[in-house]
Amino acid sequence: MGRPSQVGARRKELVPIVAQTFAEFGYRRATTAELARRCGVRENILYRLWPDKKAMFIASIDHVYEQAAESWRDVLKGADDAAGAAKRLVRHEAEHYGESGLHRIIHAGLSEADEPEIRDALRKMYGRFHRFIRGQVSACRDESAKVAAPDATVAAWAIIGLGNVANISRELGLLSDGGRKRLIGEVGRLLMAGVTG
Secondary structure: OOOOOOHHHHHHHHHHHHHHHHHHHHHHHOOHHHHHHHHOOOHHHHHHHOOOHHHHHHHHHHHHHHHHHHHHHHHHOOOOOHHHHHHHHHHHHHHHOOOOOOHHHHHHHHOOOOOHHHHHHHHHHHHHHHHHHHHHHHHHHHOOOOOOOOOHHHHHHHHHHHHHHHHHHHHHOOOOHHHHHHHHHHHHHHHHHOOOO
16 A cells, blocks of 8 residues: 655645745745745755646735635634624734735736636636635624625625725835825725724
């Protein structure tokens, strides 16, 4: 009987390093030699885990969502109700949104969207973000009597757009840290719950 494959475990171990490298260098400037150096392995090891650099980049796009979802699950632990959970998420994102720098992977991916596999990975990632956020908005709205914002589907897309604007403002120095926190906190709360309180 052969040993079970450890490819999945090794990918899971190295993908945060691969993702951080793509976040720093972008897709085109990140070489497999640099990726391997950062991972502390030879290039052939990376090619045993992923067939090519594009597959490494797509794994990094998936990692962006997985990191956010893990963070959100931690924030949501212990929330008493959906409205409280929504407020916790908005507060957390207002305080920490974009700190990891992984949003740069998305920006790099958008410049490669003519590649069908990268475009599909981005669509899948945005779809996963949308489903999660829409679920939170819907749950929060079910418990709220004063809904004045757009429906949950539209609000979820607006929240994703809000995050993109916050990231652009970070990268270009358009808003201070405090300005970004207010943007996400105030507008995010309005979109999430439909109320400003």
